[in-house]
Amino acid sequence: MGESARRYLLLADEDLLSLVERRDPDAFAALYDRHSRAAYSLAYRMMGERQAAEDLVQDAFLKVWRSAGSYRAERGSVRTWILSILHNRGIDQLRAQASRLRTRERLEASSEKTQPSEAFSETLRSSQREQVREAMSTLPPEQLKILELAYFSGYTHTEIAELLGLPLGTVKGRMRLGLKKIKEYFESRDLAVPK
Template identity: 35%
Template structure:
């Protein structure tokens, strides 16, 4: 507390003028650590407030604030008083850092999402599905081959060409009851051959 009073109090108890952030930045540019401490005291709270509004996450906001303060220490010599106030310059640095953090986090999220989508839709899944479908088709063909010619013909007309039982009956010039029997018997044999309902 005594040091703080000494810092604020000038000669003979007259309060000394608190240096402006621009003056402090110029001294920081020359490597003045005490000036940096004073600058830190002045700007860290406003910087954190701005960063917090952009980044939202408190822990990340603290990290970004520390990054901004480190950048101030390293780049103080770049501050040009003729281009604007020191606070404007500091807050611009803070805003840029905060936006960079948000973009970086979004990019990381996008990369993770993209990697996840790539993992869940890999080409080998498509290949496995195609192989499975081909095997099923081959099994159906084998089972169809196990039917009698009359059963196979009736099943193919009714189920692969989409004809009604009556249309199959007329096309084959066979009584409707006979066509129904062939279809029923053929489908039972197909079901047994395919292992459906086991």
């Protein structure tokens, strides 16, 4: 250990922080050595995982490097200040994670909703298109609207319920009835029923 490195070990946290404010890398290294273990301990308790805790410590100390001039001794010790930076950054990261998780769950949930069958959609594009249109024209308007939204516009049951201001069960019920009537229409004319 060199003479200058030993000198940093003897400095108080506040003095080290003043040097960090002036962009002194050795002072920053000394501050990091002194407080990184406590910071990691808090980060690990917050994040519950080693890599995430290490990343959080790095993020917090980067903020310390950039914001050394914002430290105020009257608000607490340098260690308390560093740990509060880490705590705030950790809370931000956990919120962002939770938000990403909620978004992913929403996307997964909407894709799991009963989607119009590919085969039925294909039928609409085939030679039976006119027959299907004719069958649909026999439906009551409330069933027709739901089937059109589902099969022609690609909306999920949940989206249709929101669009029309109806309970989800009503949407599913009307869709079932509509499909049943179309099937009966095809069977009564000895036509192949779209699958």
